[in-house]
Amino acid sequence: MFSHTEENYLKTIYHLQLDTGTVTTNALAQQLNTKPATVTDMMKKLHAKNLLHYTPYYGFSLSNEGKKAALFIVRRHRLWEAFLAEKLAFSPEEVHEIAEELEHVRHAKLVERLDAFLGYPQFDPHGDPIPDKKGKVPQSQLTNLGDLPIGAVAVLQAVAQQTKPLLAQLSAKKIAIGSQLEVRSRSPFDQMLEIKINNKIISISAQLASHLLVKKQPS
Amino acid sequence: MFSHTEENYLKTIYHLQLDTGTVTTNALAQQLNTKPATVTDMMKKLHAKNLLHYTPYYGFSLSNEGKKAALFIVRRHRLWEAFLAEKLAFSPEEVHEIAEELEHVRHAKLVERLDAFLGYPQFDPHGDPIPDKKGKVPQSQLTNLGDLPIGAVAVLQAVAQQTKPLLAQLSAKKIAIGSQLEVRSRSPFDQMLEIKINNKIISISAQLASHLLVKKQPS
DNA sequence: CGAAAAATTTAGACTAATCTAAAAATTTAT
DNA sequence: ATAAATTTTTAGATTAGTCTAAATTTTTCG
Numbered sequence: 001m002f003s004h005t006e007e008n009y010l011k012t013i014y015h016l017q018l019d020t021g022t023v024t025t026n027a028l029a030q031q032l033n034t035k036p037a038t039v040t041d042m043m044k045k046l047h048a049k050n051l052l053h054y055t056p057y058y059g060f061s062l063s064n065e066g067k068k069a070a071l072f073i074v075r076r077h078r079l080w081e082a083f084l085a086e087k088l089a090f091s092p093e094e095v096h097e098i099a100e101e102l103e104h105v106r107h108a109k110l111v112e113r114l115d116a117f118l119g120y121p122q123f124d125p126h127g128d129p130i131p132d133k134k135g136k137v138p139q140s141q142l143t144n145l146g147d148l149p150i151g152a153v154a155v156l157q158a159v160a161q162q163t164k165p166l167l168a169q170l171s172a173k174k175i176a177i178g179s180q181l182e183v184r185s186r187s188p189f190d191q192m193l194e195i196k197i198n199n200k201i202i203s204i205s206a207q208l209a210s211h212l213l214v215k216k217q218p219s
Numbered sequence: 220m221f222s223h224t225e226e227n228y229l230k231t232i233y234h235l236q237l238d239t240g241t242v243t244t245n246a247l248a249q250q251l252n253t254k255p256a257t258v259t260d261m262m263k264k265l266h267a268k269n270l271l272h273y274t275p276y277y278g279f280s281l282s283n284e285g286k287k288a289a290l291f292i293v294r295r296h297r298l299w300e301a302f303l304a305e306k307l308a309f310s311p312e313e314v315h316e317i318a319e320e321l322e323h324v325r326h327a328k329l330v331e332r333l334d335a336f337l338g339y340p341q342f343d344p345h346g347d348p349i350p351d352k353k354g355k356v357p358q359s360q361l362t363n364l365g366d367l368p369i370g371a372v373a374v375l376q377a378v379a380q381q382t383k384p385l386l387a388q389l390s391a392k393k394i395a396i397g398s399q400l401e402v403r404s405r406s407p408f409d410q411m412l413e414i415k416i417n418n419k420i421i422s423i424s425a426q427l428a429s430h431l432l433v434k435k436q437p438s
Numbered sequence: 439c440g441a442a443a444a445a446t447t448t449a450g451a452c453t454a455a456t457c458t459a460a461a462a463a464t465t466t467a468t
Numbered sequence: 469a470t471a472a473a474t475t476t477t478t479a480g481a482t483t484a485g486t487c488t489a490a491a492t493t494t495t496t497c498g
Contacts, residue, residue: 253456256458260454
């Protein structure tokens with residue numbers, strides 16, 4: 001269907017346009033570690049294939065078809081990340097690089113079987129949502145606890161990576177789905193967070209915080 | 220290290236030279252679905268990289284370095300095959316095609332973790348040996364039961380794919396490691412085998428036979 | 439506003455992997 | 469043993485993805 005290169009462009013445009021709506025040549029070149037001239041060439045090609053909207057000198061954005069393709073690439077990437085972390089015990093930091101290669105193995109049945117094997121996870125080890133087999137992204141207004149500002153109040157909704165050590169730590173700290181918590185401070189040195197929960201103040205690592213998906217409460 | 224294309228050449232030469240010692244341009248072209256001219260070009264390239272012995276108009280064979288590289292590719296291929304069959308419930312017939320893509324993900328730690336996750340399997344779902352992390356091939360003079368000629372007598376040494384349904388069928392049929400058996404006939408229609416074991420004649424599917432690794436007895 | 443800066447595109451070239459057609463070498467078979 | 473058939477290599481061309489340098493367009497700001 002698409003070459004590895006095309007897939008990398010589609011995926012990267014998808015990520016960039018989530019933030020900015022429209023993507024520029026330079027931004028894409030920088031992200032993909034390539035030159036603007038190369039990007040322009042590829043944009044013409046993807047435009048000819050109806051995968052994106054493109055007007056020379058203005059940015060570009062994915063067409064519906066392009067977005068659909070991108071979602072399936074993201075799906076594969078995040079499923080493999082989940083596999084690597086959960087089954088092969090890689091740390092969340094390591095999984096991305098390996099998944100960059102695995103994501104290009106396009107085989108519908110493989111992806112579905114992998115999804116089932118993992119128990120249809122909704123989030124990858126970074127807490128990012130995994131599109132389902134129809135390309136639907138589990139939207140949930142969830143944020144990493146690590147991304148909340150000081151003073152924010154939130155309720156724990158989900159845990160990104162369901163591994164034993166992580167779950168053990170949560171239960172030891174009496175943190176559970178539904179717990180309300182408040183961010184009190186963040187160490188500038190190692191990003192350790194102090195949070196108030198169950199009326200006590202405890203501190204948790206940035207690592208752990210990044211796995212806790214919370215719903216922010218209006219303040 | 221090597222491009223996907225180079226890896227495919229190395230792997231294919233490895234397989235072909237197991238049978239023939241030396242590999243010819245035409246044989247390789249046919250196997251790789253390409254043209255002889257293309258093969259010659261690639262042979263010059265691999266020869267320049269010291270991966271094979273090559274004298275124009277005579278065949279070629281892998282150098283020690285080339286063989287080592289090939290063994291690691293074969294290792295990855297067969298480990299993924301084992302993963303697909305054992306963990307994702309693919310049939311032995313389906314795994315090869317998918318593993319053709321997965322094998323090109325070169326990441327030393329990934330391969331070692333996968334190997335550990337699978338319990339250091341010695342054979343893939345087809346009963347072919349999986350080179351270990353040093354590239355050593357578990358040699359065992361074992362043959363698929365399905366490949367034995369009529370009349371052959373053999374002893375069961377190993378079972379290629381340790382899945383519950385397969386093991387259940389073996390125990391139901393009272394076939395165990397160490398059992399002596401004799402091949403009595405093979406159906407031309409569906410390759411079902413009749414074998415004599417425990418002094419009884421039972422019939423087993425070609426599927427099952429292909430998972431039973433036997434040591435042929437001198438006749 | 440309009441000139442300088444920044445961003446983008448075009449032009450022309452390179453590499454890896456492939457092809458077809460023709461030439462060269464080897465093998466086969468009378 | 470030599471002519472025919474086969475195999476292999478060479479020559480020249482093509483495509484995808486990339487680059488640098490130059491040209492063009494847009495944006496910024498004095």
